[in-house]
Amino acid sequence: MASKVKSSALMGFYPLCRELKINPVKILAAEGLSSAVLRSPDLMIAYESLAHVLNHAADTADYPLFGLAMARYQDLKTFGPLGLLAAQTHTVAESLEVIQKYFHFHAYGASINLLPPDKEQRTHVNIEIHLAPSISQEQLLEMSLVFGYNILSDLAPEFATATEIHFRHERMASSEQYQALTKARLCFGQEKDALVFPACLLSRPPSPAPEEVRNYLEAFLAQESKGHEQPLQYKVSRLIYELIPTGEATLTTIAPMLGMNVRTLQRELRQNGTEFRRLLDEVRFEIARGALEQNHSITDVALNLGYSELSAFSRAFKRWSGVPPQQWRQVSHPPTF
Structure with a gap:
């Protein structure tokens, strides 16, 4: 079965393209995608197409941090009703279990693995996207992992300062350019693509869903x-x-x-x-x-x-x-x- 993801993964694509003065519809069309994917968050698109769209946009705009900049628009609301479901648990650990359990309704062909604490009592959430090795995944992974970081920060504000994002690839721009887009601590050239944070944070109760998540649900309804x-x-x-x-x-x-x-x-x-x-x-x-x-x-x-x-x-x-x-x-x- 081909890897696919909901079109809500393109949340932020249109405004970012306009900000960078490139044509979002033309870039989608080059990958055989209709602009309908920007209006309807529940369509399924091939993960391969999403990777190509991000890579094409980054090249067209000559902006190597396109995927990471997209993640500024993505958080719990990207999951739609499941985002609210995750925010209604008793602990962040349960929230992550909800996301992990039902992630295949948002995307299949990708996996999220919550690992036991290491000897330093840190938890790793590994993310793997199953695409052909010939497809460059840097844009997709930077968007996906910062999206995950945003979700953790929505669930409990302590994650914002305590979470590291690990990437297997090397940095694609200066530290200053990365820091202008996210508060997360970014580590490159790592063994896995993962979110890393103190295991003790998993016992925190999740914060009430942000107002914009509820507003997004109203828009969905x-x-x-x-x-x-x-x-x-x-x-x-x-x-x-x-x-x-x-x-x-x-x-x-x-x-x-x-x-x-x-x-x-x-x-x-x-x-x-x-x-x-x-x-x-x-x-x-x-x-x-x-x-x-x-x-x-x-x-x-x-x-x-x-x-x-x-x-x-x-x-x-x-x-x-x-x-x-x-x-x-x-x-x-x-x-x-």
């Missing part, structure tokens, strides 16, 4: 609204849709994302003539129909929707549609909600 406030049930459904693959599409997860407690969210949904369980069923039914139309196995569909037993999924699907999933696929019944 307002997509396709044409400037109008979306009803609460729409926002809940969008979050359910995003979180179902993670197994975290629950009231206790979604209510804080919307700035409510569970009872308040339940009450407001009832006032809007619905309830969380109904919205969850509607989204599950929508996802199931799409997967069945694409000939995914019924077992895979059930597991992806959070059902541990095929029989439970079959009963639920029959309740939604009037027929079992196999029969529905054969005759393509319309929804009956």
Whole structure:
């Protein structure tokens, strides 16, 4: 399977290109990418294409720190709803576990490994991006590791001064040029590409998600609204849709994302003539129909929707549609909600 990443990884590409007086659309087109990737953060693009775009932009602007400068625009909000999910844990260690566990929903073909503390009681978070050796990764790695540093700093401010960023490659500009773009301590010519920090920081409780992360979530929930406030049930459904693959599409997860407690969210949904369980069923039914139309196995569909037993999924699907999933696929019944 080819390595891919969500188009939110291009966050900051357009304003940085304009700042450097180069044409972002032309650079994307050279790699066969539409400008739609700048408007829609949830499209999947090849990691190879992202690396080529960054390298092309750096060469065109004659600016060797293009990737690192891009990272100034990227932090928890780049993960969308999963960024808020990571900020709602009890410790930074749990936050990193959430990111590590669900990172494949943001990107696959890259891996994040949280290593045990070394003899100096420092933790290493190694990052590997699996691309052909012929592809230059310096721009991509500088963007990705500083992005990771920004996430840690969002989760707890102590990380900002205590974290080192290790790169295998040598520096591509002067120390002063690097320091103008990030407060992180940068170490080049290292054994691994990694974030390194005192292990004791993992026990810190994460800070509340920054306001701009919540604003970004509001923008995510307002997509396709044409400037109008979306009803609460729409926002809940969008979050359910995003979180179902993670197994975290629950009231206790979604209510804080919307700035409510569970009872308040339940009450407001009832006032809007619905309830969380109904919205969850509607989204599950929508996802199931799409997967069945694409000939995914019924077992895979059930597991992806959070059902541990095929029989439970079959009963639920029959309740939604009037027929079992196999029969529905054969005759393509319309929804009956």
